[in-house]
Amino acid sequence: MGQIIVMTSGKGGVGKTTSSAAFATGFALRGHKTVVIDFDVGLRNLDLVMGCERRVVFDFINVINGEAKLGQALVKDKRVDNLYILPTSQTRDKDALTKEGVEAVMEELRKEFEFIICDSPAGIERGALMALYFADQAIIVTNPEVSSVRDSDRILGMLAARSRRAELGQAPVTEHLLLTRYDPSRVERGEMLNVDDVLEILAIPLLGVIPESQAVLRASNVGLPVILDETSNAGMAYADAVARFLGEQVEHRFVKPVKRGLFSRLLGRPA
């Protein structure tokens, strides 16, 4: 049976879709059959970040409504084997996500895939609730700033109270913290919360720290999951986080500021 993983945050713009794309690609690169689902009905973005927007015919909502078979809506990634995308509708809204409909899709996907990644919309309303409801594991995407940490805390509370596991009294959803857009030099100047501050408030295990990187925007604009940019810090940090998720011991990189020599300081900006 496949594992359902929700990528969630409460707050918008923290990197849920980027992280969903990176993790899905990372799992698939390691040979795990993976599907990533866009729950942000009405604000369809995942297919853009995955670079498959021109191949979308049917979507998640069509499948929920019985207008298309799951196999017709799944888009196979062209670069990586074992990777599928279930895009959402741009013309509908979150009310189209019925609990029964989502459950039926999840049960069908569970039989075929090892990992099912649910890319949650921002907020704590229906879309976000449906994305987290069926989760076995949750990756909480947080930026090192107080409002993002506060919203993550709220979402953790909802996972503990309103997920299916909570309602059925099963073992709780496994929680992981993914700290994104981390800028060690700004942390050192006191302009950002540091890793320990965030861990103290949220009190969940740290899965990874993704450094602030220009590679993320560059990659998302060309529809390439940033994990495939193996030369970028962000790409390497995502690869580490995926390895940790799969149980490997990998040290955290990119948490300390890089010591730069005089020439690099004079001549340019970091990659």
Next chain:
Amino acid sequence: MMVLKLIDPTCETFFSGLSEKVRLAPNFFRNAAVVLDLDSLPDAQDCDFGDIKARLRDCNLMVVGVQGGHRLQHEAALRVGLPLVPTGRPSRAESRQAAGQTGAGRSTLVIGDMVRSGRQIYAPGGDLVVTAMVSAGAELLADGHIHVYGTLRGRALAGLSGDANARIFCLSLEAELVSIAGLYRVNEDFDPAIVRKPVQIYLKEGYLCLEPFSPVGR
């Protein structure tokens, strides 16, 4: 039965305000039986119950008795034919005596998990004990005391139904707001010397005191 709480029967606007209220729902109030609650009156306050009874009759309300209040007020009520109605709760004089022994016999709500942002926990009629952290944006409410064996970052409101003897205890005070029996203080007004320290909060002579715990044995 409908209970009308008397706070200041000499207030001029009271009866006009009441008849305005009655006019909004005439069928609901038509000849309704009303008990006067005297608990909020000062002990020595003299009341002309005959006058109150007549003026309420003008509002289409029938006074059938009184509850709470002081013995002398009960006698005044009896003289105009208003009996004392038992309330099932202690009279004010009794509750004052009982106030010294807070906590006894109350039910206590114990929460073992971290209380995260957005969650509200209420311990009606008793104490609330949290053996974990309370996040910013969470809210603890109790009619009795609140104990937090962890960092308190959210709001804590003890003595919610007016118990001025309720207290708040926490291992590290970083709360957004603390309140006892309606008196509150926000984080911005905390003395920096007590922030992030073990603190107890209580009412003393009508003022909210936030006091650090000194280490045991020193």
